[in-house]
Amino acid sequence: MSEDVRQQVLHLAEENGNAPAGGEFVVARYDSGYGPELIWQAEKTGAICSASPGVISRGCVPLADIAVRPNPGVGIFLGASLRNGQWSVMLMASGETVEQISCQGRNFPVRKGYSVTVDGVPRIVYTASVPRDLQGQYWVEARREGAPAEDRLALEMDRAPVQC
Template structure:
């Protein structure tokens, strides 16, 4: 169904190849692929058929090294299932208020000599705010900060991890 919709929209994957992304909270699969006609990176799931596509030129403009959200998130059983993209570095885990949340690497693509990798992570709906992101870059450990606020005005003020 997902690939049929992609073909109708002109975003069919190169060689009908795609990667399944899974989340630690059981959400998924989310599919990710490179569109044959445009080269864009596209994602969709059976719950969100047309999440969207991101042009390679837009991916190339991302801060490098850096980590940010990618395309969107889905609410599943009280957790946000979030797609992250690391640009020129790898993500070990993210944490907030002393809790670690595992990430899963799912899809990588080099753009202009920089490796961009999409990760999945599930975070509690009620724990939105700025997370610590443990990364590896240039052979050493580093830390990034990442705002994961998927809903405005949900619960209390966003947390500062």
């Protein structure tokens, strides 16, 4: 991401009242080539926000909405974008870390993008890229308190010919 685009995204966030706290943000990337995406905590509201050059303002999620997410658990954070036949998805894990997701015996890596603690629970935003035609309930390989754990994740962005 060029410095000009980064400044454009951050300027728009400031105009919308969602400037990053302390001017700090994280650059998140996807295996599909989508993005990169900036993720930050808004200075005024504390909400977690994201934007990219292609989607200048994906949006912000208030801390109150994050606090009520299942703990432990993992779900879609701010939606998905389609690129090169793959969904580029933002996930948020609560009270666990995600190592990979899988469907029909195929493993898909995740990339850690941003972490924040809300109501004493660690919340971690990840990026993942999955084929457009492979949707449904994914298995999540996770760790909770250092021990291996499994979780389920619904990825159903549109109708797909193959279901997990």
